[in-house]
Amino acid sequence: MSGRLAMEGRPDMQARSARQLQGWLFVAPALLFVAAFVLIPLGQLVYTSLTDRSLLGGGRFVGAENYLRIWRDASFWRALGFTAKYTVVLTPILMGLGYALALLTIDNAPLKKLTRTIVFLPVIIGLSSSSLLWFWLLDEQVGLFDKLLVDLHILKEPPVWFVTADLAFWAVVISISWKVVGFGMVLFVSGIQSINPDILEAAIMDGAGYWSRVRRIIAPLTRRIVLLTTLVSAIGSMLAFDQFYIMTSGAPRGQTFTAVYWIYQNSFVSFKLGYGSALSVVLTLIILVFSALQIGLTARSERP
Amino acid sequence: MNAATIDAAPLTAPRSRRRVQPAAYLVAAACVAVIAIMAAPLVFSLLASIKSAAEASAAPPTYLPHSFSVQNYLKVAGYQAGLATYIGNSILVALMTIVACIGLAAPAGYGLARFSPHGKEIAFLILLAPMMIPYQALLTPLYLDFAKLGLVNSRLGLAIVHTILQLPFSVYLMRNAFEAIPREIEEAAMIDGCSAWRRLTHVFLPLAVPALVTVALFAFIASWNEFLGALIFMTREASFTMPILLVSVRTGDHGAIDWGALQASIVVSVIPCLAVYLALQRYYISGLLSGAVK
Numbered sequence: 099m100s101g102r103l104a105m106e107g108r109p110d111m112q113a114r115s116a117r118q119l120q121g122w123l124f125v126a127p128a129l130l131f132v133a134a135f136v137l138i139p140l141g142q143l144v145y146t147s148l149t150d151r152s153l154l155g156g157g158r159f160v161g162a163e164n165y166l167r168i169w170r171d172a173s174f175w176r177a178l179g180f181t182a183k184y185t186v187v188l189t190p191i192l193m194g195l196g197y198a199l200a201l202l203t204i205d206n207a208p209l210k211k212l213t214r215t216i217v218f219l220p221v222i223i224g225l226s227s228s229s230l231l232w233f234w235l236l237d238e239q240v241g242l243f244d245k246l247l248v249d250l251h252i253l254k255e256p257p258v259w260f261v262t263a264d265l266a267f268w269a270v271v272i273s274i275s276w277k278v279v280g281f282g283m284v285l286f287v288s289g290i291q292s293i294n295p296d297i298l299e300a301a302i303m304d305g306a307g308y309w310s311r312v313r314r315i316i317a318p319l320t321r322r323i324v325l326l327t328t329l330v331s332a333i334g335s336m337l338a339f340d341q342f343y344i345m346t347s348g349a350p351r352g353q354t355f356t357a358v359y360w361i362y363q364n365s366f367v368s369f370k371l372g373y374g375s376a377l378s379v380v381l382t383l384i385i386l387v388f389s390a391l392q393i394g395l396t397a398r399s400e401r402p
Numbered sequence: 403m404n405a406a407t408i409d410a411a412p413l414t415a416p417r418s419r420r421r422v423q424p425a426a427y428l429v430a431a432a433c434v435a436v437i438a439i440m441a442a443p444l445v446f447s448l449l450a451s452i453k454s455a456a457e458a459s460a461a462p463p464t465y466l467p468h469s470f471s472v473q474n475y476l477k478v479a480g481y482q483a484g485l486a487t488y489i490g491n492s493i494l495v496a497l498m499t500i501v502a503c504i505g506l507a508a509p510a511g512y513g514l515a516r517f518s519p520h521g522k523e524i525a526f527l528i529l530l531a532p533m534m535i536p537y538q539a540l541l542t543p544l545y546l547d548f549a550k551l552g553l554v555n556s557r558l559g560l561a562i563v564h565t566i567l568q569l570p571f572s573v574y575l576m577r578n579a580f581e582a583i584p585r586e587i588e589e590a591a592m593i594d595g596c597s598a599w600r601r602l603t604h605v606f607l608p609l610a611v612p613a614l615v616t617v618a619l620f621a622f623i624a625s626w627n628e629f630l631g632a633l634i635f636m637t638r639e640a641s642f643t644m645p646i647l648l649v650s651v652r653t654g655d656h657g658a659i660d661w662g663a664l665q666a667s668i669v670v671s672v673i674p675c676l677a678v679y680l681a682l683q684r685y686y687i688s689g690l691l692s693g694a695v696k
Contacts, residue, residue: 120598121517125525128510128573131502135544135566136532142543202432213433215683216440222679222686223672224627226645230652231447231668239461240661242446276443281690288691337536340629344649358538358630365542366634378539389534 147376153369164376173352174377177360184267184356185335191275192331193324196282201312203283204290214287218280225277229344232273236260263353266346270354274341278334282327289323290316322395329392333385357381444672451475451665458662474662478670481651481663483640485670491557491636492643496625498561503572503621504614506565511576512602516588526577533570537563541634548635555641563631568624571693572617578692579613580606616689619682623675644671 147164151157168174199217203210220228235243236259244256259269293316301311339358346354348363355363361381365374446465450458454471457464479485510529514522544563545554553559583606591605607614629645636642642650644667651667654660679686 117517118519121513121519121522122525124509124513124517124598124602125519125522125529128506128529128569129525131506131565131569132528132531135562136535136540137528139540139543139547140535142546143539146543146546199436202429202436209430209433213436215680216437219444219676219679220440222623222675224629224645224675226627226629226648227668227671228443230648230664231443233652234450234661234664235443235446237661240459240463242450242463242465245462245465276440280440284687284690337538339538343629343633358536361538361542362630362634366545371542371546375542378542382535382539385536386534393530393534 143375143378143382146372147379149372151372151375153366153371156372160372164373165380167373168376168380173355174357174360176353177355178357180354181336181338181356181358184271184338185332187267188271188274188335189328189332191271192279192282193328195275195279196327197286197324199279199283200286200290201316204287214280214283217283220277221280221284223277225340226344228273228277229341232269232276233345236269236273260346261350263350266349266354270341270345273345278331282331285323285327286320289320293319326392326395329388329395333388333392336385336388447665447668447672451662451669453662455660455662458665459658459660474666475670477660477663478651478666481647481667483642485647485667487640488642488644488647489670491641492626495557495561495564495643496622498558499564499568499625500618500621502561502565503568503617506569507572507576507617508607508610508614509602510573511578511580512606514573514577515580516606517598526573529573530570532566537567538630540566541631545634554635555638556635557641560632560635560643561625563635564621564625564628567628568617568621571620571689574693575613575617575689576610579610583609612685612688615682616685619678619685620689622678623686626675647671 146157148159148161149157150160150163199213203213203217232243235241238244238256238258241256244259247253248256257265259265297315297319298311301315306314337358338356339362342348342354342356342359343362348355348359357377358381361374361377364370364377449465449467450463451474452470452472453464453467453474454469455473455477457468458474513519514526519525541563548554548556548559551559553562587605587609588601591601596604626643627645628643632643632646633649636646639650648664648667648671652659652664654663
């Protein structure tokens, strides 16, 4: 360090503070961007949540009134509960299937690599594309998934997915499982492949069979990546919107509104921006807990 | 990326060749079944898109097209403001997002990695803030601000929203890439009298091309697919991006869903993504692994 500073031909202290300033100048544009489009809007969000602002005007300061209303807003709690149910049901499916697929395709044989590539493809496409794709596949009149269920004699009649909240829920779960199962798989494959081969070699020498290697070595050594992926996946599910907006529109009778959907509905359909902001603040606080966990975990796994 | 190429043989190492054979066949069969299940929806969508309009909306549906037709694509091409407009909007927003992400994240990553300014941890934390605050919550205040600034129904406005989404990941990736470059290279450039800016553009950026490609790739895919922001900010037909167009095609002009046109527009929306991904798969997977942050 001092060698380099001497080369620049300046006294140490002065050069160091010049370097400091330069460093900040390089970081400044990104910081200003975040300040302008994230931090200030966040402040505005909190402020707006204390007013009765609507898209048409208003903006009287009403204190905690919006938050008290949230307390009594049964629709919001139902939406939040529905989102939690969606997350709790979907996450284990995604992680379990993802892990199974990772174990299935773990070595780098051409067929396994091809399988991984194909499984990952739906992760890349848009949620709107995949949701509409499944909206079509699951249509009782023109949908091939429904037709397949009948042709394979699994069901007698093509199911009508979007008339009851339960079936609509499962329709979305099926489509999202198809769409994002590859995400966990890819992360798990990298986790499993980074296990020191010597450990597994030694286990084989000791006569450990495949399943006992999976249970005793692979599973414990991939616990951190599984935990991290579970968090990332759960946060994504807690913020679900696109798939429900497109596939169910919240129907029937608003039973498939998610938290974000309910915020959208209040802010941009009913134009109650003050109330929508209060809802957003509550959601942000919930998500913040999850992201703090996630960042803590990432920071720890970064320096083993 | 090394992880993916490690020889994973011990995981499946056969204890004796003869005993493992049937299992290997089973595994291969399972792989083929997985491929079939995962590929089927996309393949059927592609096949449906080249049916005639009547066949595409037939109930019960046909698995394979009975005839080949580009009717559905022609219909979508002329839909409302024209498909070219929507693809153009999506591409322009994605390009602006890429430029903004690189333009902001490369210098920021450079400053954080090579200058260690006092309080860089705080700066880094602020730059990661958009990751912790769901952007869904910020759309309401941003909408109010953008309405004042004339950035509603503006491709620039939407690109700003998409940049918010991608900036933390981009900064994280660029910082890591610059940290990995050996000091000797930087010192050599200093001896040659290169300014800090020149060192960035002529020494560091060329050495960080893989990270730049990864940032651009993620920015493209995220922007091309983003839905909620586009739904809220792009309210005028002519400013729709592809994901909004899809929903609009389903709603259709006359009430009844035009399934053939819908399939054609899904195919059009999916192909650029898949093409870019398949061409740059290596970068995508390495980005995903290094930044499981996002």
